[in-house]
Amino acid sequence: MRWSPQLLPAIAAAGLILASCGGSQSSPVLRNYQSSSGKPVITPDSLCIKQPGGGYQCSGRDQEPCSISSQTFATEPTNTNRTTIGVGEVVNITTTGESLSVSGDGTLNQGSSPATLTAGATGGTVTVSTPGKYQICLANSLTFTVIPPSAVLYSAADGNVFHTQTIANIGVLGNVYLQPDTVSFQYVQYYEVPTNFTASGAWSCISGTTHNPASVSVQVGTDVPGYGSEVAGGYHDEAYSGSCTGNQTQASSESVTYPGEYSLDGSTFYPIMTITQTATETVAGAMTITKPQETGSTTVSSSNEGW
Amino acid sequence: MLKISVSKLFQGKALCGLASLVVACFAAASAAPTNGPTENGIANASQALGRYASSHSVTDLNAAVLAMGGTVDLDSLTPANFMSRRRELVQAWATIIKVIEQSYDPSFNPKQGFSCPIPPPQSNGQLPPCTDPAKISDPTARAQYETALANFRVQVGKARRYQQLVNIEGGAFSGLNMSLKLMSEVAPDGTSPDFAALDSILQQAGLASATRAKIDAMFYPGPGP
Numbered sequence: 001m002r003w004s005p006q007l008l009p010a011i012a013a014a015g016l017i018l019a020s021c022g023g024s025q026s027s028p029v030l031r032n033y034q035s036s037s038g039k040p041v042i043t044p045d046s047l048c049i050k051q052p053g054g055g056y057q058c059s060g061r062d063q064e065p066c067s068i069s070s071q072t073f074a075t076e077p078t079n080t081n082r083t084t085i086g087v088g089e090v091v092n093i094t095t096t097g098e099s100l101s102v103s104g105d106g107t108l109n110q111g112s113s114p115a116t117l118t119a120g121a122t123g124g125t126v127t128v129s130t131p132g133k134y135q136i137c138l139a140n141s142l143t144f145t146v147i148p149p150s151a152v153l154y155s156a157a158d159g160n161v162f163h164t165q166t167i168a169n170i171g172v173l174g175n176v177y178l179q180p181d182t183v184s185f186q187y188v189q190y191y192e193v194p195t196n197f198t199a200s201g202a203w204s205c206i207s208g209t210t211h212n213p214a215s216v217s218v219q220v221g222t223d224v225p226g227y228g229s230e231v232a233g234g235y236h237d238e239a240y241s242g243s244c245t246g247n248q249t250q251a252s253s254e255s256v257t258y259p260g261e262y263s264l265d266g267s268t269f270y271p272i273m274t275i276t277q278t279a280t281e282t283v284a285g286a287m288t289i290t291k292p293q294e295t296g297s298t299t300v301s302s303s304n305e306g307w
Numbered sequence: 308m309l310k311i312s313v314s315k316l317f318q319g320k321a322l323c324g325l326a327s328l329v330v331a332c333f334a335a336a337s338a339a340p341t342n343g344p345t346e347n348g349i350a351n352a353s354q355a356l357g358r359y360a361s362s363h364s365v366t367d368l369n370a371a372v373l374a375m376g377g378t379v380d381l382d383s384l385t386p387a388n389f390m391s392r393r394r395e396l397v398q399a400w401a402t403i404i405k406v407i408e409q410s411y412d413p414s415f416n417p418k419q420g421f422s423c424p425i426p427p428p429q430s431n432g433q434l435p436p437c438t439d440p441a442k443i444s445d446p447t448a449r450a451q452y453e454t455a456l457a458n459f460r461v462q463v464g465k466a467r468r469y470q471q472l473v474n475i476e477g478g479a480f481s482g483l484n485m486s487l488k489l490m491s492e493v494a495p496d497g498t499s500p501d502f503a504a505l506d507s508i509l510q511q512a513g514l515a516s517a518t519r520a521k522i523d524a525m526f527y528p529g530p531g532p
Binding site: 067069071072073074075080090092093094096109110111112113114115116157169171173186187189197205206209210211212216218219220221222232233234235236237238240241242243244245 | 377492
């Protein structure tokens with residue numbers, strides 16, 4: 001059965017009749033609306049009629065903003081309704097409004113619910129807006145703050161030091177995190193730009209060797225509270241001095257400084273911070289290796305240690 | 308003036324002639340064949356899954372999730388078609404989530420640590436990790452190291468695919484959850500949670516118990532059944 005224009009006054013009358021029957025209080029949400037041509041739109045406390053010239057004639061229910069809800073794909077951090085998100089982070093958006101649009105460095109895959117907002121590669125704000133729904137609800141918007149990784153944290157993976165007895169060598173194994181931990185960076189890749197070691201003393205032969213930890217960018221994974229988004233899938237960073245022949249017990253140093261970068265697509269990279277890995281040895285053979293928030297110590301004469 | 312919810316009248320006790328007429332018209336509208344955003348989105352998701360079956364590309368799998376965007380078509384919802392629309396969406400999402408579940412490589416353990424290998428010791432010492440193989444003079448040691456490097460790169464690739472699947476799965480769960488929430492927001496008063504039918508869809512899709520329980524919880528956003 002289809003509505004005819006002749007029926008519209010009757011429907012409007014029905015609205016008045018129903019509205020006077022008594023019953024529930026108005027609800028803050030929309031219910032039961034239907035906007036196909038010529039069909040009535042029903043809300044909890046009104047009966048709306050589509051007008052021949054377009055739009056709807058309703059009673060009330062047009063003074064509240066349309067809802068815009070968001071939920072991050074990432075479940076860590078646990079607040080999935082947060083509006084501060086990481087670069088590349090993806091968020092589902094729904095609205096009771098007519099449509100959705102976006103401004104700023106982000107993309108929407110759809111103009112209707114559920115839509116997916118993907119934050120861009122750089123920081124800033126992204127605003128998702130709905131123009132409202134005529135006679136149903138008013139325009140509304142939701143603004144997200146997008147932040148890039150600000151630091152790289154290396155944390156000892158197992159607390160062990162790698163060392164061979166009588167040899168001047170030292171290493172530590174670390175987990176790698178992109179900070180801060182308040183958003184998720186699980187959509188980015190991490191890359192350490194190759195640079196060369198400088199070294200002296202027992203490690204002289206390492207000087208000029210390229211530090212190229214992964215040769216490739218490594219996928220970042222889930223956020224770990226207190227640390228940041230962990231470089232994914234069990235990947236561990238090895239900070240290892242290497243070793244040379246010759247006098248093993250002497251004042252020595254070795255250092256490499258390299259940029260840590262992130263990328264969304266594996267082809268365009270953005271800087272996070274400059275990282276320095278340093279190893280030192282005293283004339284007595286005491287060795288230390290350090291990276292940001294990670295350190296290990298041993299002596300040349302110590303027994304073999306592994307990781 | 309006292310007001311009344313029309314949808315409450317639909318369920319209830321105060322049905323009058325005009326309200327029945329409205330119900331009949333909604334029913335007629337829902338019975339008419341449509342090809343709106345819901346149907347198109349589900350069809351596009353199905354096509355993306357079809358492509359994934361042969362390509363095994365996470366891009367196609369992600370496309371299936373993205374295709375479900377816009378499938379909660381509020382303008383086509385009526386009291387008469389509400390429950391069937393919700394079942395259609397749950398069915399489509401369950402199919403996608405099942406494919407994601409099956410896509411994880413059972414041989415990859417994300418908890419198993421791996422690192423770029425350290426070259427074997429040479430007569431003049433030992434180089435740091437991930438050194439250029441050309442720096443290793445002994446052919447046997449170099450070949451051994453190149454194999455270790457190749458294995459490392461395989462692990463990097465597996466770790467990347469694993470995380471991409473986690474990301475896609477998170478999107479599917481979130482998409483389903485947000486769709487159910489929005490539908491709940493506009494549901495006719497007194498609409499049944501339809502738990503048994505929705506759970507049955509999950510069961511028939513063959514989802515893992517934990518996945519099924521996770522989605523079941525979405526059907527009851529409140530304290531539960």
